[in-house]
Amino acid sequence: MHTVQLLDTTLSLFSTALRSGSSRRRPRLSHEEFTSWAGRWRILLQDMGFLVEIPSDLLGSLHAASPADPKAGFCTEQHALLLPAATEDVFEADGYKPETARPNIIETASVETSPFETGNLGARISEAGAASAPDGQSTWLRMGGCDDALPFTESGFFDKFMTLRDVLEFCPGDQAGCATALAVLWLLRGGKRVAGSIGGSALHGTSSGPALEEVALCLESQGVHTGLRNLHKLPEAVALLRTAGFSVSPHKAVLGDHIFAVESGIHVDGIAKNPTLYETYPPESVGLERSIVIGKHSGRAALRLKAVQMNISLMETHENRLLAAVQKMAVRQQHSLSDRQFAALCESIKTSFGEKRHAAAKTGIRPLEKRHG
Known part of the structure; x- marks a missing residue:
């Protein structure tokens, strides 16, 4: 060439x-x-x-x-x-x-x-x-x-x-x-x-x-x-x-800040397994970073990856309740969650679950935990 x-x-x-x-x-x-x-x-x-x-x-x-x-x-x-x-x-x-x-x-x-x-x-x-x-x-x-x-x-x-x-x-x-x-x-x-x-x-x-x-x-x-x-x-x-006064859209190809932001569950899962499935070039090659956006289309795979990115310890038993809370908030506010909102929801789920376990321990009744694969 x-x-x-x-x-x-x-x-x-x-x-x-x-x-x-x-x-x-x-x-x-x-x-x-x-x-x-x-x-x-x-x-x-x-x-x-x-x-x-x-x-x-x-x-x-x-x-x-x-x-x-x-x-x-x-x-x-x-x-x-x-x-x-x-x-x-x-x-x-x-x-x-x-x-x-x-x-x-x-x-x-x-x-x-x-x-x-x-x-x-x-x-x-x-x-x-x-x-x-x-x-x-x-x-x-x-x-x-x-x-x-x-x-x-x-x-x-x-x-x-x-x-x-x-x-x-x-x-x-x-x-x-x-x-x-x-x-x-x-x-x-x-x-x-x-x-x-x-x-x-x-x-x-x-x-x-x-x-x-x-x-x-x-x-x-x-x-x-x-x-x-x-x-x-x-x-x-x-x-x-x-x-110089020019606005660059966050979704502008190659230059936009959000072009490597993904929300859909299947996309997140695919990128976690093999980034080249969805990315023709790695984010770092153009000075950007991949980010997981949490919203109404997110699945459990997205929650896990986002928690890892934010150094949040997320137990498997918390995932279903957290996913329901995330989807409810995203629908209510008509846009995806900020990192601060996601962290707050994670903390509230962990706190709520801990309080239930503490109350159950006092009464001697073990709370039911929904199991999933």
Whole structure:
């Protein structure tokens, strides 16, 4: 498998949003705060192995802040040219023209160029790819759009661009909710580079490209070595996004705090026996922890595991009464129990059972204990 590159464009998205008149969601940062924030973001993303696109208006500030090796691990973004008509030739030749699947080709380079004439796409991209930026990095052309291209991936959609993979980076849109799938397919078919952002469209809108953390984990699950490392630091990226005023859903794939929380009895029992039955990657690989949620769907297996997690001694004779109490409380409050509520119920069951045994000992009558397998 060839080496793949995942380019994060978050800083460019934020820089655009901070400009007056931008329709993008604006981060909760002043221009001065953004420079400091961007430095931390760049260091963190590079530490995980992502490439980081640096907007031209931020390049000088980050160079000054990190003079030791300012060019390592990131790409400059200073110029963008749209080539709409050139791409239409590719689709008209094959007789199908999906409305939103038609790509937009954008040249990303760090040198001033003149707009390309529309014409033969392959020749134009090859010409652009021969150029190099002053910092020694190759010029890349960005292919955006393609939101509805997924149905066409088995009928030659990617084949038209694969000969240009050395100069073409893919940044599919997410209007159809398929950006991650398209990006993964591009790389599995032989593409070399994908541009997107941490969090993807859930944070930055449908035109921001795929969620890079989802692309990375999908590739890893297919046995593709991405060269990424330290993905257990992804919660730090989430924390930085929150300081910029962005809300990350606790159920967001890969990033959400609650994605490894399980309640259903059969799920809990299966995970206890073999985690890979329900988890394509271990929680610790992305800096998260597995948690057992106690609620109306919980069974005795969940109670046992939760008690072990919380270092609570739970006798087998307590399980049925505790399960009934848990389900009753969950139904009454219309949501799962907190750890504090669960601990309190465990204590009340043990106390109640102890008092009954004490009363029975005084009268010489042994209380009946329901046995179960």
